[in-house]
Every structure is written in C-alpha cells, then in structure tokens.
Amino acid sequence: MFFRREVITLPTFSERINLLKKAGFTVETKADGRAQIMKHGVAAVIGDEGKGHAMIEKSGVLVNGELATLLSGGYQMFLATPSGKRYPAQAEQLKALHEFEMDVKEALELTDLYNTSLGTTSRSHMYDRVAHREDGTQPKPWMKKTEI
Numbered sequence: 362m363f364f365r366r367e368v369i370t371l372p373t374f375s376e377r378i379n380l381l382k383k384a385g386f387t388v389e390t391k392a393d394g395r396a397q398i399m400k401h402g403v404a405a406v407i408g409d410e411g412k413g414h415a416m417i418e419k420s421g422v423l424v425n426g427e428l429a430t431l432l433s434g435g436y437q438m439f440l441a442t443p444s445g446k447r448y449p450a451q452a453e454q455l456k457a458l459h460e461f462e463m464d465v466k467e468a469l470e471l472t473d474l475y476n477t478s479l480g481t482t483s484r485s486h487m488y489d490r491v492a493h494r495e496d497g498t499q500p501k502p503w504m505k506k507t508e509i
Contacts, residue, residue, distance in 0.1 A: 374409040377469050381407075384468040397428075403461040404428050407469075415469045420462055422454050431458065 372380070378396050382388050386398040395408045395418070405420035406428070421430040422440055429440035431450065438450040466473050 371414075374415055377415045378407070381465070381468050384464065386465070386468070398465065399423070400461060400464070401457060403457050405461070405465060407465075415471070417462070417465060417471075420458065420465075422450075422458060424448060431455075 374394075378388055378390070381396075381398055386400045389397045389399075391397065395406055397404055397406050402423050403420070404423050406418045407415050408418045410416040419428065419430055421428045423429070424440055424442055424446075427442040427444060429442045429448065432439040432441040432447070438455060440448045440450050440454065442448075463473065465471075
C-alpha cells in the first residue's frame with residue numbers, strides 16, 4: 362500500500378495581492394513590484410520576500426496623505442511621518458493599526474507571533490536617555506572623560 366502526500370502549492374505574490382483585494386483592502390501596485398494596501402485610514406507597504414512570500418515592510422496610519430509609522434518614545438507612542446513630523450498616537454489609531462495588521466496577516470496567511478498578537482508593536486524606538494542614536498556617534502561609557 363502506498364501513501365501519497367498532497368502536494369502543497371504556495372500562492373504567488375500576485376495571488377496573495379488578489380487575496381487582499383477580496384478581503385476588502387484597497388491595493389495600489391508600485392513600479393518596483395511592491396504594493397501599498399489601505400483600509401480605514403491605515404496603510405502598509407507589502408513586498409515580495411521571494412518564492413511568492415509576501416512581507417509587511419512597513420505599516421502605519423495615514424496622516425495628511427503620508428504613511429506615518431509608529432515610533433516608541435519610551436513614555437509614549439508617536440506617529441512619525443517621512444517629512445519629519447511627529448504626532449502623539451491616539452488610542453483609536455493604535456487599535457486600528459493593530460486590527461489592520463492582524464487582518465493583513467490573516468489574509469496573507471502569515472505567521473502571527475505571540476508578542477505582536479498582544480498589542481501594537483513598533484520597529485523604531487527613540488528614548489530620551491540615549492543621545493546621538495541616529496548619528497551612530499554615541500560615546501561608549503569606558504571612553505568618556507571624567508573630571509576629578
């Protein structure tokens with residue numbers, strides 16, 4: 362007796378984009394092959410990771426036509442736009458962003474990790490106690506000159 366396993370077929374990137382359209386997302390395809398998806402004032406940029414796997418490159422709330430990504434200030438969450446403006450994130454925006462990301466992951470059949478399922482997470486962290494983080498010129502503690 363022979364047992365035959367079912368052949369698993371992975372959907373292509375364009376088929377995954379069509380799944381998003383069926384789920385009610387507005388999809389705009391960009392020239393570089395990526396796609397921007399929108400729903401209820403929240404948007405994300407989806408890229409092809411390879412072999413048809415889609416990946417959420419960045420997601421955020423649409424503020425004045427710009428995709429404002431989430432930035433953790435340590436004491437508060439902010440929405441940072443590409444033009445450099447920061448807005449305090451409101452609870453409704455955070456909830457909408459979290460639900461949006463969960464819907465996208467469900468439509469794309471992506472794995473939802475435990476820490477992201479608990480609430481909204483940010484990829485950028487900017488705490489006040491860290492100086493010169495963006496410059497990369499932060500002095501090391503052992504290199505600081507101490508005055509006696």
